[in-house]
Amino acid sequence: MIKVRAKKNLVTSHGPLCLEVDFEIPDKELITLFGPSGAGKTTILRMIAGLTDPEEGLIQVDDEIWFDSAKGINRPIQERQISFVFQDYNLFPNMTVRENLEYALKDKKDGGLIDEFLAMVHLTELRNRKPGTLSGGEKQRVALARALLRKPKIFLLDEPLSALDLELRLKLQDEISALYNRFKIPTIFVTHDLSEIFKLAHRILIMDAGKIVRSGTPGAMFGEDALSGKFKFVGNILQMDKEDFLTIVTVQIGNNLTKVVATEEEAQDWRIGDRVVVAAKAFNPIIFKI
Amino acid sequence: MNFDLNPLLLTFKLACATTLILVLIGVPLAYWVSFTRRKLKYLIEPLISMPLVLPPTVLGFYILLLFSPRSFLGNFLETVLHVKVVFTFLGLVVGSVLFSLPFMVNPIKAGFQSFPNSLIEASYALGKSRWETLLKVILPNIKPSVLTGIVMAFAHTVGEFGVVLMIGGSIPGETRTASIAIFNEAEALNYAHANFYSSILFLIAFTILFILNVINRKGLKVLS
Numbered sequence: 001m002i003k004v005r006a007k008k009n010l011v012t013s014h015g016p017l018c019l020e021v022d023f024e025i026p027d028k029e030l031i032t033l034f035g036p037s038g039a040g041k042t043t044i045l046r047m048i049a050g051l052t053d054p055e056e057g058l059i060q061v062d063d064e065i066w067f068d069s070a071k072g073i074n075r076p077i078q079e080r081q082i083s084f085v086f087q088d089y090n091l092f093p094n095m096t097v098r099e100n101l102e103y104a105l106k107d108k109k110d111g112g113l114i115d116e117f118l119a120m121v122h123l124t125e126l127r128n129r130k131p132g133t134l135s136g137g138e139k140q141r142v143a144l145a146r147a148l149l150r151k152p153k154i155f156l157l158d159e160p161l162s163a164l165d166l167e168l169r170l171k172l173q174d175e176i177s178a179l180y181n182r183f184k185i186p187t188i189f190v191t192h193d194l195s196e197i198f199k200l201a202h203r204i205l206i207m208d209a210g211k212i213v214r215s216g217t218p219g220a221m222f223g224e225d226a227l228s229g230k231f232k233f234v235g236n237i238l239q240m241d242k243e244d245f246l247t248i249v250t251v252q253i254g255n256n257l258t259k260v261v262a263t264e265e266e267a268q269d270w271r272i273g274d275r276v277v278v279a280a281k282a283f284n285p286i287i288f289k290i
Numbered sequence: 291m292n293f294d295l296n297p298l299l300l301t302f303k304l305a306c307a308t309t310l311i312l313v314l315i316g317v318p319l320a321y322w323v324s325f326t327r328r329k330l331k332y333l334i335e336p337l338i339s340m341p342l343v344l345p346p347t348v349l350g351f352y353i354l355l356l357f358s359p360r361s362f363l364g365n366f367l368e369t370v371l372h373v374k375v376v377f378t379f380l381g382l383v384v385g386s387v388l389f390s391l392p393f394m395v396n397p398i399k400a401g402f403q404s405f406p407n408s409l410i411e412a413s414y415a416l417g418k419s420r421w422e423t424l425l426k427v428i429l430p431n432i433k434p435s436v437l438t439g440i441v442m443a444f445a446h447t448v449g450e451f452g453v454v455l456m457i458g459g460s461i462p463g464e465t466r467t468a469s470i471a472i473f474n475e476a477e478a479l480n481y482a483h484a485n486f487y488s489s490i491l492f493l494i495a496f497t498i499l500f501i502l503n504v505i506n507r508k509g510l511k512v513l514s
Contacts (some may be wrong), residue, residue: 051411077414090412094430103426104416150416 001026002154002186006047006057006067010210012038019043019210025154030180030187032197032218035207041190045156048188049084050077061153083147083185087159089139091131097142098127104149117145120182121175137168144176148183155180155187162192166254173199194222194234194275222277222290232279234290237272249287251278260287293486296463297471304379304454304467305447308386309394312443315387316394317436321424323395324402339392346389350456353385357457377459382467385453393442401435402428437505445498448491 002025010017019040025031033041046052048059050066053074059067066075091100101114118124121141131139140160147155160176161169177200180187189200197204197218204221206214214221222234235253247267249260260278262270270276270289278287319338323331341349357364357375367373375381405428413423429436451469458465460474468487475484 049415051415077411078417078419081417082415084412084415086408086412088408090406090408092409092413092427092431094427103413103418106417146416 001062002048003058003060004044004048006044006054006059008043008047008052008054008056010040010043012040014038017210021207021210021212023205023212023215025186025188027186028184029202030189030200031203031205032189032191032201033205033207034191034197035213037192039207040210041207042158045084045158045188045190048080048154049082049156050075050080051084064153081150081153083150083152083155085140085143085147085155085157085160087162089131089136089143091139091142091146093131096128096130097123097134100131100142101146101149104146113149117149120179121145136164137172140164140172141175144179148179148185152185155183155185157187157189159190159192161196169193170195176200198222232277234275234277237270237274237276240267240270240272249276251276251287253278262287293483294462294471297466297468297487298490300379300463300466301448301468304382304386305444307383308390308447309440309444311383311387312390312394313436313440316391316398316439316443317429319391320395320398320402320439324399338395341389342392346450346452347456349389350385350453353381353388353453353457357381357384376457377461377465379458379464381457382454382465385457386447386450389450389453390443390446393446394439397435397438397442398432401432405432434506438502441498441502441505445495448494 004024005022007018007020010019017038017040021040021044033044035041043052047054047057047067054067054069056069057067058065058069061080065071065073066080067073092103095103098114098118101117102108102110105113115124118127121144123138123141123145126134126138131142134142143160157176161172164172173196180200189196191197201218203215204218205212206221233253235251235258237249238252238257239250241248241250242264245264247262247264249262249267249270251258251260258278266287274289276287276289280286323335323338354376355361357367359365359368359376364375367375373380375384409427409431410423413427414420418426449469450467451473454465454467455470455473458467458470460466460470466474468491472484472487472491475481475487
């Protein structure tokens with residue numbers, strides 16, 4: 001069980017922000033943090049890791065207290081058994097793939113552990129290559145293997161797949177899912193991608209302006225239970241054209257564009273760039289903002 | 291014609307000793323200046339760079355005063371530890387270390403400051419201490435900066451004149467380095483001798499800068 005209660009005043013590109021959160025992660029649960037950029041998602045991961053100090057709060061992992069402002073406890077990052085996977089991989093360019101993994105171990109005698117991890121993320125062939133020569137997907141696999149080698153108490157992933165193209169992202173989602181099922185380490189996954197949430201998350205915390213505004217299962221959060229749609233896609237509004245009393249909304253879903261008709265009344269609160277769900281209920285497609 | 295090789299050997303010895311000491315001082319100092327949040331660094335940083343703008347004779351003059359047997363420090367060193375600094379090789383090393391300090395520290399500092407903080411955080415996140423991160427992650431990745439510092443400090447020490455003359459004078463075999471020998475020979479109108487030393491220093495300087503360029507170009511390739 002991981003308990004996080006933290007408060008910190010931040011200055012973001014959108015102005016000052018008071019980050020204040022209080023949540024728990026039961027053992028073996030994978031939760032995602034979802035929300036607009038600047039909502040404080042990365043800061044939460046950094047506070048758990050010990051890279052940023054909360055002004056007030058308590059961070060407890062099992063029965064270890066990592067941070068407690070009341071008692072003046074603040075364990076340095078090196079003493080918190082975390083693993084952090086970053087968006088830009090952060091592999092050490094002077095080390096080979098294998099050396100990057102070795103660096104994560106306390107003891108050089110690994111008893112074949114490194115080879116096992118290399119095989120698990122399909123990198124055995126590339127073990128003697130330097131990170132500079134790898135593709136984005138390969139780099140992130142190295143980073144995942146390196147992070148998990150440490151046998152962390154909590155696994156923190158900060159938009160790990162957002163720099164990859166769609167196809168690779170889907171593939172790595174499967175791999176992360178497989179790795180998670182194998183190790184069952186409590187995991188916090190920051191993402192903007194709904195497909196990642198539906199594929200990976202047990203529970204989702206939706207953040208806005210420094211607060212957790214809603215939480216629940218992905219299905220409950222995004223209306224799956226409330227709607228018996230025959231099909232449903234999430235996309236972004238690219239364009240809105242008014243024609244008489246109707247509005248034609250162009251929505252990007254993945255790499256496809258689709259046009260959906262909405263009434264003027266429905267479309268009046270929508271803006272270009274909004275995330276929407278396009279669903280078909282029986283015969284007529286319906287569209288609403290999320 | 292018989293050339294005295296001693297000044298060249300002495301110069302080489304001085305440059306090696308100075309560079310070695312500067313690596314040991316320069317790396318920690320550059321690390322501290324780059325990463326500390328203490329205000330003190332705003333005082334230390336300009337002090338490190340002072341030799342870049344200060345006339346060498348000024349620096350030499352104050353070192354001379356500081357270590358003269360009449361000063362407290364010079365007196366203490368000489369009577370208690372029996373160490374003489376002025377007009378000795380040791381004095382040259384002390385002066386050279388201070389005078390070449392910015393040439394070692396500034397490139398390494400630039401290397402530290404341009405090194406991505408995220409890689410340092412990644413290393414800490416893997417449970418590694420600052421020391422291990424410095425040795426295994428930061429320094430190997432800023433090798434071109436460290437090498438630039440080493441080469442620049444070495445080259446600068448080889449070409450030093452003012453500080454050496456102020457602190458060391460011109461004692462053959464002890465403090466008469468190549469640059470001082472050139473001055474002496476030219477003053478005595480021994481142009482052949484002056485030319486001998488000058489041409490060798492010229493070649494050394496060119497070779498050093500040539501190597502430096504090669505290192506930096508390779509370094510850029512590795513990082514990109």
